[in-house]
Amino acid sequence: MPRNVNVTCTLEAWAFEELPAVDQTLLRLAHEAVERAYAPYSGFRVGAAALLENGEVVTGNNQENAA
Numbered sequence: 001m002p003r004n005v006n007v008t009c010t011l012e013a014w015a016f017e018e019l020p021a022v023d024q025t026l027l028r029l030a031h032e033a034v035e036r037a038y039a040p041y042s043g044f045r046v047g048a049a050a051l052l053e054n055g056e057v058v059t060g061n062n063q064e065n066a067a
Helices: 021-035
Strands: 047-051 057-061
């Protein structure tokens, strides 16, 4: 039997210039990763950048195929 669920969230919006330098860098790298995405089927190109505990930055994007 279906039931109702209430979900509440809070969203904070920041201007790019207000972000800490490390977050600005990660956002830039994520945008660059989007440019390398391959999404001919869905059209949804996605990019991401993650800062690891050891200071390394890892980027990734979606790569679709017909399989």
